[in-house]
Every structure is written in structure tokens, then in C-alpha cells.
Amino acid sequence: MRQVGSVLWPKLRVLQVYGANTGIGKTIFSSILCRAFRRRFKKVHYLKPVSTGPQEEADDRAQPCSDRDIQAAVYDELRSYSTGEDSVAIVETAGGVLSPAPSGNSQADLYRPLRLPVFLVGDHQLGGIGTTISAWESLHIRGYDVQSVALFSEGRYDNHSYLKEYFADRHVHAFSIPPPPERRPDASDDARAMQQYYEASESLQDVTAFTNTFIDAHDKRISNIQSMPAEAVEAIWHPFMQHSERSANTITAIDSAYGDYFQTHTTQQNPSTTSEPAVLKPAFDASASWWTQGLGHGNPDLALTAAHAAGRYGHVMFASAVHEPALRLAQTLLISMGNARLSKVFYTDNGSAGMEVAVKMGIRAAATRYGWDAQKDDIKILGLKNSYHGDTIGTMDASEPSIYNKKEPWYTGRGHWMDFPTVKMSKGEWIIEPVIADEGEVKTFESLDAVFDISSRQTDAKAYRTHLDHDLAELHQKGVKFGALILEPIILGAGGMLFADPLYQRCLVEAARAYDHNPSSNNDPLAWTGMPVVFDEIFTGLYRLGRFSAASFLDVQPDIVANAKLLTGGVLPLCTTTASQSIFEAFLSNDKTDALLHGHSYTAHPIGCSVANKSLEVMAKLQDSADWKGFKGQWQGNEQLSTSAKSKQDEGVWSMWSEAFVKAVSHRSQVDSVFAIGSVLAISLKDADGQGYASKAAWSLRDKLLAGSPGEDWVVHSRVLGNVWYAMGAMTTSRETIQALEERIYNAIE
Missing domain, CATH: 3.40.50.300 (P-loop containing nucleotide triphosphate hydrolases)
Known part of the structure; x- marks a missing residue:
């Protein structure tokens, strides 16, 4: 291409x-x-x-x-x-x-x-x-x-x-x-x-x-581009980087971006004998700019929308006020999520802050119902191992000790984290790997749709519930108080691109809702029971996995859900935390100190809300696009889209990355496993020294794709998570582009 x-x-x-x-x-x-x-x-x-x-x-x-x-x-x-x-x-x-x-x-x-x-x-x-x-x-x-x-x-x-x-x-x-x-x-x-x-x-x-x-x-202009990496070493404290390993050679200078591509400074020599080397080279943005890119860099529709909102409002405070972009966005989210439980939208500036609010909501609701005193009672979070919900102190405490948090002096890790079975393709077969490899059978499935066919997996569901109910019963006997269950539905992103068995996550939600310290007499079917269920859809929501809501894969409705990343199509920071009426009512009283006293100067900023409205409008139309229909047709069970489906959410499981490509990659000798769903592709590479975030097994693949080969007119810019190399397209990335990427990736994995 x-x-x-x-x-x-x-x-x-x-x-x-x-x-x-x-x-x-x-x-x-x-x-x-x-x-x-x-x-x-x-x-x-x-x-x-x-x-x-x-x-x-x-x-x-x-x-x-x-x-x-x-x-x-x-x-x-x-x-x-x-x-x-x-x-x-x-x-x-x-x-x-x-x-x-x-x-x-x-x-x-x-x-x-x-x-x-x-x-x-x-x-x-x-x-x-x-x-x-x-x-x-x-x-x-x-x-x-x-x-x-x-x-x-x-x-x-x-x-x-x-x-x-x-x-x-x-x-x-x-x-x-x-x-x-x-x-x-x-x-x-x-x-x-x-x-x-x-x-x-x-x-x-x-x-x-x-x-x-x-x-x-x-x-x-050329001098500035060439000098930026060295100047950055002197002036910038980069995120997620050990600076003892940093040099000007490890920093990519990005001059601009458009569509799926960065325009990056390269020292690679053009092999042509009649041309001088170009200063810039297109680099496919394989990390979707930290998972935010939805409609292409430099999207003129989003730029014009932002400019209009900036001209109309600039920023206006949101305390005891409302403006049309925020109201419209809240109403759109409540309708589009298809979750009858949800009724109120709270605005923050980014995913970590939005999850901080979600933690506050869940814990306060549980403490209010059960009469806990947060000054005396140790209220914990129930979650999964390898989870990650942000870098603020509260969200760090909602995850197990890891490379992200365990060296932070204030980190206490107030939670209990369950291990879970994972979905992956290995040697051409879809498998679910048990929690402990030596204590369970690896299950194989003929297709990804079969993995998600929860109704036909009754034996697995019974085994999961038995296991979960037993573990939670032991915790209950020990007096453990859980303020909320927090899950990243389907994929645990920053923890290593781990694909959780959707049936296990569904069973965990059911078990958590049965974990009742003091059974309520409230017969409202939309009220939370056991513990509030929080879904962190910062990464997996808003069409990232091919559907508006990742919760739909589990066929359960959370009490609280956080959305960011794709919300504004990669233009501005914005997050929403949407809660049920029963969660909202836990903060109601005649005492202002009982209110949710959380906010940001730029809460519900009109420019971000306006861009989010436009972004969601455009993404909703993509479901009927020729490219998306073509992507769906590449997957087993999706050759012909179902006309009897209740909604587009029921059209099966699919990915932009073809199933044939995923199978081919899974047979590469140094590939441990691979999966693809929606726009996401994750390749786990073998590492004799052990896998995890500190692994360097994926570095060579990352560097090879960024360097490219002589004569190539574009390269691939990507990030890694230890031994996992991952890539994702924007929602607008074409089939032609994905196919070209598949060829590059396959050839780069020697």
C-alpha cells in the first residue's frame, strides 16, 4: 500500500x-x-x-x-x-x-x-x-x-x-x-x-x-526537527520511561500527524541514487496515540467542531450550570450504552480521574448501605490480577502491587485480586488457558464466536461460579468488606493486553452481586446488590472492540462505567463516569458534606464535549460502512451478517485484523500466543527470562518496524508492554491499510 x-x-x-x-x-x-x-x-x-x-x-x-x-x-x-x-x-x-x-x-x-x-x-x-x-x-x-x-x-x-x-x-x-x-x-x-x-x-x-x-x-524547520530529541533530553521528563536508558536516539521527533500516520524525523537513507533522503517519513500510529485515536489525526470535522465550540464558549464553569454540549453528550451516552441501570453522568478530565470518581462512588454507596465507618473499617476493592485503572493514588490502590505502583510510598493496595483464565490463539487454535496451568484443562474452541457463546458453556459457568462462590464465602467469613467490584471488561490493557474469558468475568459479576453483607429489602431490579459493579471501559469502550459498550459482550449491566480515550476521537482529554440511580442516591442528604465533592476546573469543558458529540456521531455511522462489513466478513461465523440480530451489538465477534493473519502469526516460532478483537491486535512473544512488563522480548519487533526496510515509504511506530507487542487501528482505518500492516508485521516476526 x-x-x-x-x-x-x-x-x-x-x-x-x-x-x-x-x-x-x-x-x-x-x-x-x-x-x-x-x-x-x-x-x-x-x-x-x-x-x-x-x-x-x-x-x-x-x-x-x-x-x-x-x-x-x-x-x-x-x-x-x-x-x-x-x-x-x-x-x-x-x-x-x-x-x-x-x-x-x-x-x-x-x-x-x-x-x-x-x-x-x-x-x-x-x-x-x-x-x-x-x-x-x-x-x-x-x-x-x-x-x-x-x-x-x-x-x-x-x-x-x-x-x-x-x-x-x-x-x-x-x-x-x-x-x-x-x-x-x-x-x-x-x-x-x-x-x-x-x-x-x-x-x-x-x-x-x-x-x-x-x-x-x-x-x-529542518534544524528544529533534528534538534528536538536532544533538546527534549534536557527539558522533558517523559512518562513511562527509565531515563537512564534515554538518549536523543531513543526519542522520535513528530513534526505533524494526519490520518493514521505520524510524520516522523528519520535518519534512514533513501536508497535512490537520484534523490536526497527525506527529512520526514510517515509512521503508522500503531498505538493509536495511547489508545485515544478514533477518527484519524488532523480530522477536519473534529478540528472545525473544536474551533466552533472554542469560539462559542471557550471554557465555562460547570458548577450549578449546564451547557448544550455537555447535556447532549450525557443524554447520548445514557441512550447508547443500552444499560437501563445508568441514569447520571459525571464529568472529569481524564481516565484516571474518572476512575477515581468511580471508586469514590462505589465505596460511598457500599459504606452508606452497610453502615461502615471508613475511618475504622478496612474497605477493599475486588478486582482481577494485572488490572490497571490509572495513576492517581486512589486508582493505584484499586490494583494489585505491580511495576506501576509498588514503589510508590503511599501505595497500600487495598483490594483482593482474583486470577482469571485468558483467551488466546496458539498454533492456530483458540484456547482458554486456566488460572493455574497444572490444575486445569486448556479448552479449545473452533472460533472466537464460540468463546463468547456464553449460553452454550453451562458446564464452564457452573465450575466458575462454584470456584468464585467458594472463594468469596471464605473472604466473607474473614469479615472482608468490599466497596466495589472493578473490572476492565474483556481486555486488561496496561496490565499486559490480557484477554479475559468473558464467561469468567460474567460469573464474577454474578458472584459479586450475591456477596451481600446485609441483604437489602429493596426490590428495585436496577439497584445494586452485594457490591457495586464498576466497569473501566476507558480502553475497551466506545467501539474499540467493535461495539459501543464492552459490557455487551458479557451481557451484564454495570452500576458504574467510565469512558474516555476514544470519547473525543483523539483530540482532547475528557472522561465520563456514568452511574445508576441507586449509586447517585447514596450521596443525597441535607448535609453538603455528604455530596460527591469532586471536580476539576475544566469539568465538562464545552470544547471537549462538542468534539465528543461529533466523534460519537461519526463512529455510530461506521457500523454500516463497507470497511467494517468487510472486516466482519473475514471472521468465522460472520461471512454473512445476521439479519435476525436484535441489534448491531449481536452481530458476532470480529476484528479489523483478519482471522487468517492471526492464525498465521500464531504459528511463528517465537510467538507464544496472539489475539485480535475489534481494532486490537496483541502478540505475546516468548521470553526465556520470563514474561511481564520488564521483559524486552518485544523490543526488537518494535525497533524493526520503526526502522523499516530500504525503499519503504512508511514505517510503523508502536509501543510494547513487556513481551507483548500490540497494535490497533483507528475506527476509520481502511482494510487496505490493515492488510498492508499485516504483511509488514508478519514479515518482521522472523
């Missing part, structure tokens, strides 16, 4: 000329700039990939139709200019900034993956001030660097005088030049007049100043 990225070569300086409107002199300015650059460089190239208007009037070569074709054609043409000799290329667009490309998308969106520096030709005509500013804002919102705005000086409207001051306040250079002479009836006279005009214009001080500034900016 072909992938092009940002255009940046050391000695080829590329400038893109946009126009605020049609008929304002883009081609004239392009010609002037070409002549001005020729005063410094022997080679100056001109390229106009797309024209507007009738085809017979087009002044360029035949046009490919799709955006990807045009992007590849432009990139290849520019690369052919990059011979290692100092030169300049000017790429002229057609029409205005938002004029449609052949695909129907705007030109600003068409060329965005190339991220070329922009020379914007302003509009000198009546209404041109507004047109020029609007064009600049459209480019600015999409992440372009507009280096200069230029237009013809015109005495009647004097647009240039106003625009110079306007853009000076925004640190954008603006200048004007005299307009060209009026067209003359005689062609020869007209040609001579234009020749004289060009000769005079190319040597104007403002034109010369721009060419010098542009060349300096090009060199400075």
Missing part, C-alpha cells in the same frame, strides 16, 4: 501557493516567485496538479481522480526534483482554498497530508478582506503554516493596508505589489508589458525579502 507524507527535503524548498479566491492572480504571483527564486537557484520548478473550470481550458497535465492518486503524483513529481542540488519548487493550487478537488473534497483537505508551507494570495477586490481572512483561517485550522500573505495593492478598496496590520498581529508576514498592467488589444504589446511587469516585480524589496525569509524558514 502506497503512503505519502509531509514533503520535506534538505535542498529542495517547496512552496504551495493558495488563493483566497479565483481570479486574484495566483499564477501571476507564482510566476513572480519563480523568477525571484531563479536569482538564487539554477533550478526552479513549477507544478499545478489540479485545475478548475472546463477541461479544455486546463493548463496542466491529465488529472487523476482520487485524493490519494493526486497526493502520490505530487509527491513523486517533487521527489524527482530532489536530486541533492539546491532548488525550489512551487506548487500552485486551483481556485480558492476551499474550492473542490476532483474527489469533491476541498483542496485544503486534499493537500493537507503533504503539509507544505503556504504562500497565500489575498483578494484585492471588493469584499476581499473577509475572503482573505476566511481563507487564512481555513488553512490555519487545518494545521498549515502560512508563511506569507500577498496581494495586489489597490487604491479604491485599500485591502492591502488593512491586511498588513491584521496579519502582523498574528505573526504572519503580509505585503502587496502593484497590480499587473491592463490587458492590451495587441498580443505582442501585451506580452511585452507583462514581461516588463515581471522584471520589475521580481526585484521588489518585499518579494526579495519573502524569498530570503522562506529559505531561512525551510532551513530552520
Whole structure:
């Protein structure tokens, strides 16, 4: 699969000329700039990939139709200019900034993956001030660097005088030049007049100043990119990194991102003998930017939504107030989750904070019902081993001792954590590995759907309940008080990408709800019993696993659920903690100190809520997309989507990663196991020294994919969890992209 990225070569300086409107002199300015650059460089190239208007009037070569074709054609043409000799290329667009490309998308969106520096030709005509500013804002919102705005000086409207001051306040250079002479009836006279005009214009001080500034900016951009890793070593304290192992060589400089790809600085030499090495290389974002990326980097719809909310609200406080984006988002979540228990949405800024609130909710509800005194009683959390719910002190205490928390002086680990059977594919077979390998039988299944067919696994369910009821009964006899059961449904993410048997998790919920210290006489079927059930869907929720809610895989309804990550499509931090009415009522009294006194300055910030609304709206439509139907059809039991399913949540279990690929990887000699579900792929590699977060077994695969092979036009940027290498697509990642990734990954696992 072909992938092009940002255009940046050391000695080829590329400038893109946009126009605020049609008929304002883009081609004239392009010609002037070409002549001005020729005063410094022997080679100056001109390229106009797309024209507007009738085809017979087009002044360029035949046009490919799709955006990807045009992007590849432009990139290849520019690369052919990059011979290692100092030169300049000017790429002229057609029409205005938002004029449609052949695909129907705007030109600003068409060329965005190339991220070329922009020379914007302003509009000198009546209404041109507004047109020029609007064009600049459209480019600015999409992440372009507009280096200069230029237009013809015109005495009647004097647009240039106003625009110079306007853009000076925004640190954008603006200048004007005299307009060209009026067209003359005689062609020869007209040609001579234009020749004289060009000769005079190319040597104007403002034109010369721009060419010098542009060349300096090009060199400075490259210098900044190349120096960032070393500067980061001096100024940045990176997360999840042992800094004794850090150096400039271990830090990737990211210049920008678009779609599924980062634009990263690389020192890899291009094997071509006719081209100089590119400064930037596209790198597939295999970790979905710490699991947040849902709709592609630089998504223009989300960017415009954020800009609108910023313009309408900025941020407004949420105490005793409400605004439409937050209200709409809360209502959407309550409806979309399909959980009749849930009734109230609480907003925080990130997943860890949202889970902190969930812990408070659950423990307070249990303490209130059972009359516990938190100052005297040791109230614990029930959960799974290898769980992870965040880095705040409260959420760390809700997980067993691990590499993440056990060295923190305030960590106490107030909980009891159950071991659990895991789902994986090994040597081409889906298996469920028992809790203790020597004390149980490894079960095999013909398909992933069979693993999730809870109704047909009655024998397993009985064994699980017997085991869980016995363990909880012993804990009850010891007087252990549980304030909540907290689970990451289906996949335990940061703990090592562990795929929990869904039937076991369902049985654990049932057992927890039967663990009643003081059986309530409340007959409300939506009220919690035993202990509140909290689902941490920060990672697994909101279509990550192919469904809106990961709880649907277990066919149980939690009392509290936290969502973040994909909530805003990877644009802004935001988290929701949604609770049942019975949880909410535990905080009701006439005493304010009984309230949930938790909040953040940016609680329910309107920009984040607006983007979340747009993100959920777009993701909901993806369920009917051709790509998703194609993904589903790759999995056994999903060749034809069920027409009798009660909802899209009942259409079976599937993944973006094909079942054939997963099977092939499972047979690789150094692969211990593998699984895929929804957008997630996790490959566990064998490690003779022991597995876990401290393992380095997956480092070589990570580094090999990032380095790529000679001649490849893109690489893979990924993270590892000890011996586990994982990858995931955005919700919008295409089948073509996933298939190309599968080939890269398979070949990299030697």
C-alpha cells in the first residue's frame, strides 16, 4: 500500500501557493516567485496538479481522480526534483482554498497530508478582506503554516493596508505589489508589458525579502526537527520511561500527524541514487496515540467542531450550570450504552480521574448501605490480577502491587485480586488457558464466536461460579468488606493486553452481586446488590472492540462505567463516569458534606464535549460502512451478517485484523500466543527470562518496524508492554491499510 507524507527535503524548498479566491492572480504571483527564486537557484520548478473550470481550458497535465492518486503524483513529481542540488519548487493550487478537488473534497483537505508551507494570495477586490481572512483561517485550522500573505495593492478598496496590520498581529508576514498592467488589444504589446511587469516585480524589496525569509524558514524547520530529541533530553521528563536508558536516539521527533500516520524525523537513507533522503517519513500510529485515536489525526470535522465550540464558549464553569454540549453528550451516552441501570453522568478530565470518581462512588454507596465507618473499617476493592485503572493514588490502590505502583510510598493496595483464565490463539487454535496451568484443562474452541457463546458453556459457568462462590464465602467469613467490584471488561490493557474469558468475568459479576453483607429489602431490579459493579471501559469502550459498550459482550449491566480515550476521537482529554440511580442516591442528604465533592476546573469543558458529540456521531455511522462489513466478513461465523440480530451489538465477534493473519502469526516460532478483537491486535512473544512488563522480548519487533526496510515509504511506530507487542487501528482505518500492516508485521516476526 502506497503512503505519502509531509514533503520535506534538505535542498529542495517547496512552496504551495493558495488563493483566497479565483481570479486574484495566483499564477501571476507564482510566476513572480519563480523568477525571484531563479536569482538564487539554477533550478526552479513549477507544478499545478489540479485545475478548475472546463477541461479544455486546463493548463496542466491529465488529472487523476482520487485524493490519494493526486497526493502520490505530487509527491513523486517533487521527489524527482530532489536530486541533492539546491532548488525550489512551487506548487500552485486551483481556485480558492476551499474550492473542490476532483474527489469533491476541498483542496485544503486534499493537500493537507503533504503539509507544505503556504504562500497565500489575498483578494484585492471588493469584499476581499473577509475572503482573505476566511481563507487564512481555513488553512490555519487545518494545521498549515502560512508563511506569507500577498496581494495586489489597490487604491479604491485599500485591502492591502488593512491586511498588513491584521496579519502582523498574528505573526504572519503580509505585503502587496502593484497590480499587473491592463490587458492590451495587441498580443505582442501585451506580452511585452507583462514581461516588463515581471522584471520589475521580481526585484521588489518585499518579494526579495519573502524569498530570503522562506529559505531561512525551510532551513530552520529542518534544524528544529533534528534538534528536538536532544533538546527534549534536557527539558522533558517523559512518562513511562527509565531515563537512564534515554538518549536523543531513543526519542522520535513528530513534526505533524494526519490520518493514521505520524510524520516522523528519520535518519534512514533513501536508497535512490537520484534523490536526497527525506527529512520526514510517515509512521503508522500503531498505538493509536495511547489508545485515544478514533477518527484519524488532523480530522477536519473534529478540528472545525473544536474551533466552533472554542469560539462559542471557550471554557465555562460547570458548577450549578449546564451547557448544550455537555447535556447532549450525557443524554447520548445514557441512550447508547443500552444499560437501563445508568441514569447520571459525571464529568472529569481524564481516565484516571474518572476512575477515581468511580471508586469514590462505589465505596460511598457500599459504606452508606452497610453502615461502615471508613475511618475504622478496612474497605477493599475486588478486582482481577494485572488490572490497571490509572495513576492517581486512589486508582493505584484499586490494583494489585505491580511495576506501576509498588514503589510508590503511599501505595497500600487495598483490594483482593482474583486470577482469571485468558483467551488466546496458539498454533492456530483458540484456547482458554486456566488460572493455574497444572490444575486445569486448556479448552479449545473452533472460533472466537464460540468463546463468547456464553449460553452454550453451562458446564464452564457452573465450575466458575462454584470456584468464585467458594472463594468469596471464605473472604466473607474473614469479615472482608468490599466497596466495589472493578473490572476492565474483556481486555486488561496496561496490565499486559490480557484477554479475559468473558464467561469468567460474567460469573464474577454474578458472584459479586450475591456477596451481600446485609441483604437489602429493596426490590428495585436496577439497584445494586452485594457490591457495586464498576466497569473501566476507558480502553475497551466506545467501539474499540467493535461495539459501543464492552459490557455487551458479557451481557451484564454495570452500576458504574467510565469512558474516555476514544470519547473525543483523539483530540482532547475528557472522561465520563456514568452511574445508576441507586449509586447517585447514596450521596443525597441535607448535609453538603455528604455530596460527591469532586471536580476539576475544566469539568465538562464545552470544547471537549462538542468534539465528543461529533466523534460519537461519526463512529455510530461506521457500523454500516463497507470497511467494517468487510472486516466482519473475514471472521468465522460472520461471512454473512445476521439479519435476525436484535441489534448491531449481536452481530458476532470480529476484528479489523483478519482471522487468517492471526492464525498465521500464531504459528511463528517465537510467538507464544496472539489475539485480535475489534481494532486490537496483541502478540505475546516468548521470553526465556520470563514474561511481564520488564521483559524486552518485544523490543526488537518494535525497533524493526520503526526502522523499516530500504525503499519503504512508511514505517510503523508502536509501543510494547513487556513481551507483548500490540497494535490497533483507528475506527476509520481502511482494510487496505490493515492488510498492508499485516504483511509488514508478519514479515518482521522472523
